[in-house]
Amino acid sequence: DTAVSQTPKYLVTQMGNDKSIKCEQNLGHDTMYWYKQDSKKFLKIMFSYNNKELIINETVPNRFSPKSPDKAHLNLHINSLELGDSAVYFCASSQQQYNEQFFGPGTRLTVL
Amino acid sequence: DAKTTQPPSMDCAEGRAANLPCNHSTISGNEYVYWYRQIHSQGPQYIIHGLKNNETNEMASLIITEDRKSSTLILPHATLRDTAVYYCIVRVKYGSARQLTFGSGTQLTVLP
Numbered sequence: 001d002t003a004v005s006q007t008p009k010y011l012v013t014q015m016g017n018d019k020s021i022k023c024e025q026n027l028g029h030d031t032m033y034w035y036k037q038d039s040k041k042f043l044k045i046m047f048s049y050n051n052k053e054l055i056i057n058e059t060v061p062n063r064f065s066p067k068s069p070d071k072a073h074l075n076l077h078i079n080s081l082e083l084g085d086s087a088v089y090f091c092a093s094s095q096q097q098y099n100e101q102f103f104g105p106g107t108r109l110t111v112l
Numbered sequence: 113d114a115k116t117t118q119p120p121s122m123d124c125a126e127g128r129a130a131n132l133p134c135n136h137s138t139i140s141g142n143e144y145v146y147w148y149r150q151i152h153s154q155g156p157q158y159i160i161h162g163l164k165n166n167e168t169n170e171m172a173s174l175i176i177t178e179d180r181k182s183s184t185l186i187l188p189h190a191t192l193r194d195t196a197v198y199y200c201i202v203r204v205k206y207g208s209a210r211q212l213t214f215g216s217g218t219q220l221t222v223l224p
Contacts, residue, residue, distance in 0.1 A: 045213070100158035104155050105154060
C-alpha cells in the first residue's frame with residue numbers, strides 16, 4: 001500500500017500554463033507538506049498544513065496555492081508557470097508537526 | 113534551527129559499516145538530531161532521530177557525543193541499496209512548528 005502518493009509523476013508544460021499536482025496520504029496523519037527540490041538538489045519547504053490549516057508558508061510566489069480539501073489531501077496549484085518552476089516537488093506527511101515525515105515519490109515538473 | 117556540517121561524499125565497501133559524521137556545534141538543548149536519506153530519484157526517507165542518548169533501530173544506529181556537538185550515523189552492514197544522500201538535520205521537536213531544513217548532505221556510495 002502506498003503511504004504518500006502524488007500525481008502525476010511527470011509533468012511537462014509550457015510557460016504561462018496553470019497546473020496542479022495532487023497528493024494523498026493514507027497514514028491518518030494530520031500534517032502535510034510540500035517541498036521543492038531544484039536542479040542543485042537542495043530540498044526546501046514550501047508549505048505545511050496541519051488539520052487543513054496553513055501553518056508554514058515560506059517565501060513562495062503567490063502563483064503557488066496549496067489546497068487541502070481534507071486531512072488526507074494536499075494539492076498544489078501553480079498559476080502562470082515559469083521556467084524557474086522546473087523542479088521536483090515532494091509531498092510529505094507526519095503525525096503532528098514534530099514527528100518524522102513520510103515523503104511521496106515526487107513529481108518532476110518541466111516548464112518549456 | 114542549528115546548522116549542520118557534513119562531508120560532501122563518502123565511500124564504503126559493501127558489507128562494511130558506514131559511519132557518517134555530522135557536526136552541529138550550535139545545537140540547543142531542546143533540539144533533536146534527525147537523519148534522513150534520499151535514494152536517487154526517490155523521496156527522502158526517515159532513518160532515525162535522537163536527543164542525547166544513543167539510539168538504534170532496524171535501519172541504523174545514532175551515536176551522539178556527550179556535548180551533543182556532533183553525531184555519527186552508523187549503517188552496520190552497508191549494502192549497494194544504501195547508496196544515497198544522507199541528511200543530518202537538527203530541529204526542535206516540541207513547542208513550535210518547525211520544518212525540516214535540509215542541507216546538502218553526504219553522498220554515500222557503497223562499492224561492491
